[in-house]
Amino acid sequence: xxxxxxxxxxxxxxxxxxxxxxxxxxxxxxxxxxxxxxxxxxxxxxxxxxxxxxxxxxxxxxxxxxxxxxxxxxxxxxxxxxxxxxxxxxxxxxxxxxxxxxxxxxxxxxxxxxxxxxxxxxxxxxxxxxxxxxxxxxxxxxxxxxxxxxxxxxxxxxxxxxxxxxxxxxxxxxxxxxxxxxxxxxxxxxxxxxxxxxxxxxxxxxxxxxxxxxxxxxxxxxxxxxxxxxxxxxxxxxxxxxxxxxxxxxxxxxxxxxxxxxxxxxxxxxxxxxxxxxxxxxxxxxxxxxxxxxxxxxxxxxxxxxxxxxxxxxxxxxxxxxxxxxxxxxxxxxxxxxxxxxxxxxxxxxxxxxxxxxxxxxxxxxxxxxxxxxxxxxxxxxxxxxxxxxxxxxxxxxxxxxxxxxxxxxxxxxxxxxxxxxxxxxxxxxxxxxxxxxxxxxxxxxxxxxxxxxxxxxxxxxxxxxxxxxxxxxxxxxxxxxxxxxxxxxxxxxxxxxxxxxxxxx
Amino acid sequence: xxxxxxxxxxxxxxxxxxxxxxxxxxxxxxxxxxxxxxxxxxxxxxxxxxxxxxxxxxxxxxxxxxxxxxxxxxxxxxxxxxxxxxxxxxxxxxxxxxxxxxxxxxxxxxxxxxxxxxxxxxxxxxxxxxxxxxxxxxxxxxxxxxxxxxxxxxxxxxxxxxxxxxxxxxxxxxxxxxxxxxxxxxxxxxxxxxxxxxxxxxxxxxxxxxxxxxxxxxxxxxxxxxxxxxxxxxxxxxxxxxxxxxxxxxxxxxxxxxxxxxxxxxxxxxxxxxxxxxxxxxxxxxxxxxxxxxxxxxxxxxxxxxxxxxxxxxxxxxxxxxxxxxxxxxxxxxxxxxxxxxxxxxxxxxxxxxxxxxxxxxxxxxxxxxxxxxxxxxxxxxxxxxxxx
Numbered sequence: 001x002x003x004x005x006x007x008x009x010x011x012x013x014x015x016x017x018x019x020x021x022x023x024x025x026x027x028x029x030x031x032x033x034x035x036x037x038x039x040x041x042x043x044x045x046x047x048x049x050x051x052x053x054x055x056x057x058x059x060x061x062x063x064x065x066x067x068x069x070x071x072x073x074x075x076x077x078x079x080x081x082x083x084x085x086x087x088x089x090x091x092x093x094x095x096x097x098x099x100x101x102x103x104x105x106x107x108x109x110x111x112x113x114x115x116x117x118x119x120x121x122x123x124x125x126x127x128x129x130x131x132x133x134x135x136x137x138x139x140x141x142x143x144x145x146x147x148x149x150x151x152x153x154x155x156x157x158x159x160x161x162x163x164x165x166x167x168x169x170x171x172x173x174x175x176x177x178x179x180x181x182x183x184x185x186x187x188x189x190x191x192x193x194x195x196x197x198x199x200x201x202x203x204x205x206x207x208x209x210x211x212x213x214x215x216x217x218x219x220x221x222x223x224x225x226x227x228x229x230x231x232x233x234x235x236x237x238x239x240x241x242x243x244x245x246x247x248x249x250x251x252x253x254x255x256x257x258x259x260x261x262x263x264x265x266x267x268x269x270x271x272x273x274x275x276x277x278x279x280x281x282x283x284x285x286x287x288x289x290x291x292x293x294x295x296x297x298x299x300x301x302x303x304x305x306x307x308x309x310x311x312x313x314x315x316x317x318x319x320x321x322x323x324x325x326x327x328x329x330x331x332x333x334x335x336x337x338x339x340x341x342x343x344x345x346x347x348x349x350x351x352x353x354x355x356x357x358x359x360x361x362x363x364x365x366x367x368x369x370x371x372x373x374x375x376x377x378x379x380x381x382x383x384x385x386x387x388x389x390x391x392x393x394x395x396x397x398x399x400x401x402x403x404x405x406x407x408x409x410x411x412x413x414x415x416x417x418x419x420x421x422x423x424x425x426x427x428x429x430x431x432x433x434x435x436x437x438x439x440x441x442x443x444x445x446x447x448x449x450x451x452x453x454x455x456x457x458x459x460x461x462x463x464x465x466x467x468x469x470x471x472x473x474x475x476x477x478x479x480x481x482x483x484x485x486x487x488x489x490x491x492x493x494x495x496x497x498x499x500x501x502x503x504x505x506x
Numbered sequence: 507x508x509x510x511x512x513x514x515x516x517x518x519x520x521x522x523x524x525x526x527x528x529x530x531x532x533x534x535x536x537x538x539x540x541x542x543x544x545x546x547x548x549x550x551x552x553x554x555x556x557x558x559x560x561x562x563x564x565x566x567x568x569x570x571x572x573x574x575x576x577x578x579x580x581x582x583x584x585x586x587x588x589x590x591x592x593x594x595x596x597x598x599x600x601x602x603x604x605x606x607x608x609x610x611x612x613x614x615x616x617x618x619x620x621x622x623x624x625x626x627x628x629x630x631x632x633x634x635x636x637x638x639x640x641x642x643x644x645x646x647x648x649x650x651x652x653x654x655x656x657x658x659x660x661x662x663x664x665x666x667x668x669x670x671x672x673x674x675x676x677x678x679x680x681x682x683x684x685x686x687x688x689x690x691x692x693x694x695x696x697x698x699x700x701x702x703x704x705x706x707x708x709x710x711x712x713x714x715x716x717x718x719x720x721x722x723x724x725x726x727x728x729x730x731x732x733x734x735x736x737x738x739x740x741x742x743x744x745x746x747x748x749x750x751x752x753x754x755x756x757x758x759x760x761x762x763x764x765x766x767x768x769x770x771x772x773x774x775x776x777x778x779x780x781x782x783x784x785x786x787x788x789x790x791x792x793x794x795x796x797x798x799x800x801x802x803x804x805x806x807x808x809x810x811x812x813x814x815x816x817x818x819x820x821x822x823x824x825x826x827x828x829x830x831x832x833x834x835x836x837x838x839x840x841x842x843x844x845x846x847x848x849x850x851x852x853x854x855x856x857x858x859x860x861x862x863x864x865x866x867x868x869x870x871x872x873x874x875x876x877x878x879x880x881x882x883x884x885x886x887x888x889x890x891x892x893x894x895x
Contacts, residue, residue, distance in 0.1 A: 300759075301756060301757065320759060321757065321758075321759040322759025322760075323759075325759055331757070333757065338751075338753045338754070339754055339756075339757040340754070340757070341751075341754065342747055342750045342751045342754050343750075343751070344750050345746075345747075345750060349743070353747070353754065353757075353758045354757075354758045354759065356740055356743050356744075356758070362740045365739045365740055366738055366739055366740070367737075367738055367739065367740055367743060
């Protein structure tokens with residue numbers, strides 16, 4: 001790709017970018033959210049047309065007008081959000097749009113299934129072509145996506161943040177797959193903003209920032225701090241200096257909490273937990289061990305089936321979300337598109353989503369547009385939210401900036417308790433650093449903070465105290481400064497210690 | 507300095523025009539395309555009518571008669587407004603539902619029940635002072651309609667019963683109730699066919715032209731009130747939030763169930779008023795075949811107006827104009843083109859609106875709002891997932 005330029009209203013998404021990939025190479029594309037990685041790949045995949053520049057394939061200039069075109073030329077994309085049909089089988093998903101025919105009417109299912117199995121066995125995968133995709137783990141769904149690309153004879157594979165949704169073990173597995181693909185001569189473009197991953201897997205790393213190529217490095221000649229600086233444009237502190245914590249009174253007290261999930265299964269089984277003013281308690285655990293239900297019960301989105309929740313000594317087990325918010329509970333939800341924002345609303349409305357009914361944003365039954373506008377402008381300025389104006393819809397912002405809007409809203413005022421559920425999922429280093437620093441500031445100002453994260457590093461880095469959740473129970477409590485990463489990881493995976501010593505009181 | 511100011515103002519004006527184009531382009535294009543399809547239908551119909559020379563200009567003659575009949579003079583214009591007024595109220599009833607993520611197919615039933623309430627009280631007060639009779643009749647009509655919207659709202663909030671299903675069923679109940687009331691308790695003794703008594707002093711006063719009744723004014727006021735409610739009040743913000751993202755509404759501490767009940771009741775009130783102004787302003791009595799299509803046309807008006815009160819006014823005026831002009835079109839074309847042609851045009855407009863993806867691709871439209879948001883509500887309605895869960 002040579003001199004690629006793409007302009008969107010108000011932004012120069014790609015500014016004469018040069019990018020190349022060779023067979024048998026993994027080339028990482030690194031950049032903050034909104035730096036232009038996605039735009040560049042959309043151009044390669046035929047989803048966007050560049051304003052200037054050209055694409056060369058095997059030295060020949062080509063025009064890629066549609067994804068269909070791209071696939072025909074051997075370019076395949078594995079999206080961050082999988083493009084799979086959950087109710088269809090593995091084979092159906094792979095064959096979709098490329099149905100192998102035996103004669104004019106009938107599908108050649110047997111042959112196709114055999115080919116899929118063969119493809120899988122090249123990587124040591126036992127693929128069952130008849131299994132429903134919806135019943136597969138996220139890691140396996142990703143393998144189906146990769147198989148889909150290989151089945152279509154892809155030579156260039158684009159992986160858009162493939163590890164964002166994976167556990168560390170699954171990440172290791174996918175890396176070994178990528179390595180064997182490299183061995184076989186595939187060209188792989190690996191998009192990420194996780195520095196250590198890029199250093200581990202890539203042969204070359206190209207960093208782009210604000211639509212421009214900042215530079216290309218080999219892993220051997222660079223390091224995390226260097227790459228982070230290239231990405232953000234200034235020196236970045238990769239670990240936040242959390243400083244001393246001075247815990248005060250107990251703000252959140254949970255006793256014997258039991259919560260059922262959507263299917264009526266016991267998801268939280270009798271948890272005791274305390275969070276004090278001025279401390280960060282991190283909840284570590286593999287996703288799906290009851291963290292979601294715990295968080296929803298604490299913020300009032302889900303009724304507990306047993307136990308008590310107290311805030312500053314007041315029982316609020318059955319209080320609604322509104323009442324808890326008024327008592328000083330701020331909540332940064334894990335699924336920002338589902339809960340945290342209304343994507344079709346302008347930023348102004350999103351800034352007041354949880355306070356819209358109170359002065360100064362409401363005057364009686366009327367909205368006070370001036371105060372709302374002023375609130376949004378202040379949030380945009382204080383939290384360095386990159387947006388052309390406060391009146392564009394939430395959907396037009398990058399993920400990192402959307403998250404900043406939510407954080408700006410929920411951190412406003414003197415919160416007693418902040419519940420941060422995966423607060424930096426999918427964000428780039430600059431945004432992560434920013435949000436972590438804000439959390440420390442809130443802690444030092446006396447807020448009690450409950451941090452839930454599937455990123456063990458994040459929990460270790462921020463927490464004053466760490467609790468490990470396993471199958472709905474707290475199986476271990478550790479001091480955040482002295483906790484051992486391997487031990488916590490083992491506890492997350494097996495819950496082993498909890499079974500011997502019972503559920504320790506927090 | 508001043509130049510900079512001027513360019514700023516110019517930029518803002520351009521921005522506003524762009525927004526307006528983004529919102530209005532699709533409806534306008536749909537209308538134009540539908541008129542073209544209508545013309546083709548006219549030409550095709552000529553081919554199957556025997557014994558007449560083929561006349562290529564017939565569509566033009568038809569459309570010009572349609573225009574004259576709806577806008578050519580004070581009386582046609584008043585007729586247009588008179589036809590548009592109930593569609594404005596009905597369109598608001600459906601559009602308000604769309605804003606809350608609800609597909610209120612029940613506007614028809616709410617319309618009929620509203621008319622029944624208004625005519626019942628109107629007949630009872632037909633000799634009272636108009637200052638008492640008119641407000642009370644309108645109030646009764648509004649409340650009857652509101653009750654007919656409240657029921658499906660409550661059913662949805664309590665049990666998750668889908669409003670599409672319950673309102674369709676209630677439409678039938680409403681139709682049967684009207685038939686029973688007109689032929690039973692409200693029937694005028696001695697008349698050859700079932701018909702109610704006249705509403706007398708409860709009739710809406712004529713404000714403009716020969717028959718431009720006060721209901722036209724009421725419809726405009728209602729559009730202003732609904733716009734104010736949706737965009738200026740906190741309650742309106744709640745309605746829009748529940749419609750756009752019910753999970754975020756719950757997260758924000760709103761009560762989606764309450765909003766569902768409230769919105770359906772308000773929608774019913776508007777549709778009920780729509781029925782009331784027809785019975786109090788136009789017919790002054792009621793028969794069993796009263797106002798059969800207004801409730802359904804309202805859905806089309808809400809879609810064409812993008813659920814926006816201003817848009818709904820324009821959409822209702824267009825549909826009203828076609829209704830008002832259709833008879834003249836039929837007369838001037840010597841019955842060659844039936845008045846029902848406007849139904850074809852209206853339905854075709856809707857088809858183009860709903861197929862917006864196709865149109866946008868064929869015409870290479872950029873910067874045009876991605877279809878009518880309300881159609882998302884419709885598709886969502888059919889694929890399940892109730893708001894309250």
